[in-house]
Amino acid sequence: MIKSFYSVAGNQLITAAFLLAGFSGCKTAAPVMQQPAPAQSAILTLGDRAFSTDDFFQSFTKNQTTGDSAQRTDIKEYFDLYTNLKLKVLAAESAGRDTTEGFREEMETYRKQLAQNYMTDKSAVETLANEAYGRMQQEVNASHILIPVSDEALPTDTLNAFEEIAAIRKRALAGEDFAALAKQFSKDARSAPNGGDLGNFTAFDLVYPLETAAYTIPVGGISGAVRTRFGYHLVRVNDRRPSRGKVQVAHLLLRLSPSAEPAGQQAVKAKIDAIYERIQKGESFEILVREQSDDATSRNNGGILPVFATGKYIPAFEEAAFALTQPGSISKPVRTNYGWHILKLIARKPIEPYTELAPALRQKVVTDTRADVLRQATESRLRRDHPVTENRSTLNAVLAKADSSLLGGKWRAASVNDADLLTKPLFSIAGKSYAVGQFAQYVQQRQSPRQPGAAPSVVMQRLYNRFVGDQLIATEEANLDRKSPEFRALLTEIRDGVLLSEMMEVNVWERSMTDSTGQKQHYEANKARYKMPERAVATIIEAANDGVLKQANEMLKSNPYQLRRSAPAITFGVNETVPPASQGENLYQLLITMVRNADYLVEVTGANEAGERDTVSAGRIRAVVNYLTRNGVNLSRIMEKDNKTFGNAATARQVTFQYFSTNRQDVAKALNAAKPNSMTITDGIFARGTNAYLDAFSWKPSSTTTPDGNKLVQITISRVDPPRLKTFNEARGTVINEYQAILEKQWLASLRQKYPVKVNDEELKKLMK
Known part of the structure; x- marks a missing residue:
């Protein structure tokens, strides 16, 4: 739907509100201008509704500091936009748009989103983001030993795990080989067989406590006991080096199971060596990838993989990728658990400046395991602002109601089975009490199955702590309007924007789209202005x-255009018309190519081997065509060619494929x-x-x-x-935009009659000085 915002003040205002929401803790220098007087004088009155100078000036300032500088307006122009916005909002309120359930739900969603930005400690987020960026400048190689224990275990079980890890650390510090200790004691099934080796990593690759240990102890050092949700760890730093940045490569893969028979291994090695030799002699890497690679997700894209940094792929693959220095350079065949690879370097990329990465880093630190640190800091701050008074005896009685059903996520509030206890106050925040029954319902709704080793009483205590934290946050949210004028102003702007959008939809946008008579009348009255050059x-x-150029012209001679691209042939058994299971991947790749390239046609050619039945080739063609059509390829995109026994002997018992396209751009892609x-x-x-x-x-x-x-x-x-005049259909987009402007102007005129506009010129002049 076409919606014209060029004369709608609310579009600028609500955009400013959302932009500011993400930076509510940041101070932005406003343009130098005359500040309004502190008194709450009315600068604008619409009917019986007055709007203060301060409110207008605040809205104007935010629009100037968050908007595109090329679109900034002066005060007088903005005042007109502001007036029109407020008129539309008054109309929405008069129509009861601000009382509907849908509106209230939408505003509650916006309120919660805005509140999150005000609840989080911006300085703490920035500190963590800076710390992460600093760590990204180095790559760490480390090993660890894990003694598992649930973070919701009984204190005795936690102590036993701690003492066990402490004893292992003592042996390591005494000189015993860390790798041998890891093999003997670590319960991390992935790393223990390799001596606890975690490989190379950087920021965000490990849970935050492990990452911190790895980045704070010296090379060769061994950490103290590090607690995570998995248990207790010892970390040994083996090496630390400057970051190699990021790399993007393309690869050609020949799959090979690590348990393959020697003969199979030799055959794949011989094949990858032959492909490597062909590349060295000048054959196209991209074409060979398309024809030979077993990586179905990348081969139609020339084998190109996403950009990656250290720690994202198997070490052997990463080392080969980072060893390439010049774009276009090719690696020798590389063996991994997946098979044999040949890599081609696409690009090397250094770590971006902090100014570029900061938004993404801020988002990461509030969503990864660092979020626990931020939550704890927020709760500690809120406990100072909103003191919590606990009823310890009542809490102990509630904790005693925890049983094994809680570990399976099946505990029920009804299991409290004590009417007096359910009504007792459990704690209070700023004078507001929270009863046991409320907490019991919270537990029933928020519980989830726990990991082995968790104790019911500890799980219940943790849920209680979370419940108190949630109520502290809710208390703070409820007071944000009073505590933060900026939050209140932002919420008001969003509210006005939502109401504005609803009213514009009804009075302008929808009418302009559905009133075909009005559109055509406007077109006929202004036909001379709609010109086609x-x-x-x-x-x-x-x-x-x-x-x-000659190749392109040759391929473009006839439409559809024959592409220099084919798919792997399907080979059938003697007199067989059903594709064997071994050819399933080739069929699938044919289908994917047709699905991804909407302008492609495919010629399906079948051939018999001497001595086979004459009808076999047709049956094979039909089997492939049926497969494609069953999976959504339209029959009009498929051409059939039956060579019977007159085809090339090399293609006997095969169905082969040749791609065509109706789009010239596919010709360019084929040549490129x-x-x-x-x-x-x-x-x-x-x-x-x-x-x-x-x-x-x-x-x-x-x-x-x-x-x-x-x-x-x-x-x-x-x-x-x-040159000629545009038809109505050709001009319709412009006509609708102009018609919207007319409808909006008519609507505003009626609103100005309903809500007489009175401007305090003296107040406006103060701001314009």
Whole structure:
């Protein structure tokens, strides 16, 4: 739906509100301007509703400090926008839009989102983000030993685990080999067999307490007992090095199970070596990936993988990737648990400056295990602001109601089974009491199955602590309007924006879209203004050299265009028409290619082997076609060709495939796959001034080729359309936008009659000085 915001003040205001929401703890320097007088004088009155100078000035200032500088307005212009906004909000309130259940639910959602920004300690978030960025400058190699114990275990079990890890640490400090101790004692099934080796990692790769230990002890040092939700750890730092940044590679994979028979291993090794030799002789890496790679998720994209840093892939793969230094360089075959890889370097990327990464880092530190640190800090601060008074005897009685059902997430509030206890105050915050019954319902709703080793009483205590913390946060949220004028102002702006949007939908946007009569009347009255300029239907080919240009023209001779791309053939048994299970991956890749490329057609060709039944090739073609159509490929995109026994002997008992496309851009992609960046094709309808090549060329149906630096440019104009008036359908978008402006102007005029506008010129002049 087309919605015109160009004259809607609320669009600017609500945008400013949301921008500020994310930085509520930050101070932004406002433009130098005259500050309003402290008195709450009314600068604007609409009917019987007055709006203070301070409120207007605050709204104006926020709009200036958060908006695009190119779109900033002066005070007088903004005052008009502000007036129109408030008129629309008054209309919404008069219509009861602010009392509906849907509106209240939406505002509650916005309120909670805004409150989160005010509840979190911004300085703590910034400290953690800076700390993480500093750690990202180094990569750590470390080992660890884990003695598991639930973080909800009984104190005796926790003490036993602590004493066990302390005894192991004593042996390590006395000189025993850490790797041997890890193999003997660590219960981390993944790392223990490797001597506790965690490999190389950086910030955010481990839980925060382990990460902190790894970054704070010296190389060769052994940490004290580190507590995580998994248990107690010892950490030994083996090495620390500067960060290698990030890398992006493409890979060709030949899958090979680690348990494969020697003959199978030798065959795959011979194949990867042969492919590597072909690449070294100049064959296209991308084409070989498409034809040979077993990685179904990347081979249709030239094998390109997402950008990654240390710690994201298997060490052997990472080391080979980071060893490549120049884009385009190729690794020797690399063995991993997945098989054999050949890597091609796409790009090396250093760690971005903190200013670029800061928003993402701030988001990470509030969502990973550091969030526990922030939550604890928030609760400690709120306990100082809102003292908590606990009824210890009542709490002990509640904790005694915990049983084994709590460990399975099946505890029920009814199990308290004590009416007097349920009504007793459990604690109070700022004078407000919370009863046992409320906590019991909280437990029933928030419980979840626990890990082995958890104790019911400890789980209940933890849920109690969480319940108190949640109520502290709710208490603070309820007081934000009173404590923070900025929060109150932001919430008001969002409220006004929501109401504005609803009223614009009803009075302007929906009417402008559905009133076809009004649209056509506006079109007829202003037809002369809707002009279509002179336009050329043209194709522009930019090619690296004459050879590439000839290839492109050859492929573009007939539509659909034959692509230099094929799919692996399907090989059948003698006289068989059902594809064998071993060919399932090839069929799947054919399907994926057709699904991902909507303009593709495929020619399916079948052939018999001498001595087979004449009808076998047709049956094989039909089996493949049925597979494609069952999986959503339209029959109109499939061409069939039955060679019977007259085909190439090499394709006997096979169904082969040739791709075509109705889109010229696929021709460019095919040629660029063979040699990257060798050509582009631009086609369409162009007006004068929209393409430099066309502007320098005579506008008449013809074709010419001209050099441009180190490339050739072929310009083909197939048709030139003279200037004319646009039809209604062609002009409809512009007509609707103009019609919206008319409807909005009419609506505002009626609102100004309903709510007479009175401006305090003296107050406005003070702000304009």
